Amino acid sequence: NAGVTQTPKFQVLKTGQSMTLQCAQDMNHNSMYWYRQDPGMGLRLIYYSASEGTTDKGEVPNGYNVSRLNKREFSLRLESAAPSQTSVYFCASSERRAINYGYTFGSGTRLTVV
Amino acid sequence: QQQVKQSPQSLIVQKGGIPIINCAYENTAFDYFPWYQQFPGKGPALLIAIRPDVSEKKEGRFTISFNKSAKQFSLHIMDSQPGDSATYFCAARGNTPLVFGKGTRLSVIA
Numbered sequence: 001n002a003g004v005t006q007t008p009k010f011q012v013l014k015t016g017q018s019m020t021l022q023c024a025q026d027m028n029h030n031s032m033y034w035y036r037q038d039p040g041m042g043l044r045l046i047y048y049s050a051s052e053g054t055t056d057k058g059e060v061p062n063g064y065n066v067s068r069l070n071k072r073e074f075s076l077r078l079e080s081a082a083p084s085q086t087s088v089y090f091c092a093s094s095e096r097r098a099i100n101y102g103y104t105f106g107s108g109t110r111l112t113v114v
Numbered sequence: 115q116q117q118v119k120q121s122p123q124s125l126i127v128q129k130g131g132i133p134i135i136n137c138a139y140e141n142t143a144f145d146y147f148p149w150y151q152q153f154p155g156k157g158p159a160l161l162i163a164i165r166p167d168v169s170e171k172k173e174g175r176f177t178i179s180f181n182k183s184a185k186q187f188s189l190h191i192m193d194s195q196p197g198d199s200a201t202y203f204c205a206a207r208g209n210t211p212l213v214f215g216k217g218t219r220l221s222v223i224a
Binding site for chain 2: 058
């Protein structure tokens with residue numbers, strides 16, 4: 001029972017390089033999310049997918065793209081990494097609009113852009 | 115514009131004390147208010163949540179107090195332990211995904 005699995009756990013990129021962060025959940029949740037966490041800033045929503053086949057921008061979408069590959073998988077792509085994208089990235093999933101739903105988070109990807 | 119304002123940024127209490135973390139919101143469409151606990155190197159984990167139709171909810175040593183008219187809610191940790199040392203986030207949701215406060219780093223010292 002893995003929950004939400006993120007890969008990789010750590011990554012160092014050079015400015016301008018691209019990469020994709022992977023996320024998969026095994027709880028049959030409809031909704032998935034990507035947040036970034038920066039010191040003193042809390043968790044800020046980058047993109048989300050309310051259900052398979054849909055994606056929407058969050059608070060800080062610039063510089064990112066997402067793909068909801070299927071119900072289980074939701075990837076985040078950085079096309080041209082910038083130092084401002086140095087952060088810890090968390091993927092989460094939830095059962096959309098369930099009465100007492102909560103988000104289940106992965107353990108995060110720590111990304112450094114140099 | 116920050117949708118959920120959380121205070122304090124950091125908090126140090128003695129073992130057995132009752133730390134209190136406060137959050138305030140503006141959006142009256144919010145209908146679900148969870149608290150998350152995060153240990154270093156881990157993802158946030160749901161701790162306790164409340165809906166605006168109740169004023170208080172307890173789960174073990176953790177209590178949420180909710181004041182709908184003031185648009186404020188708070189987390190109390192009874193008989194705090196060193197193992198409670200973590201970062202705590204309040205959050206809120208309406209028809210859109212959760213928005214989070216900036217977090218409170220709690221240290222419980224023996």
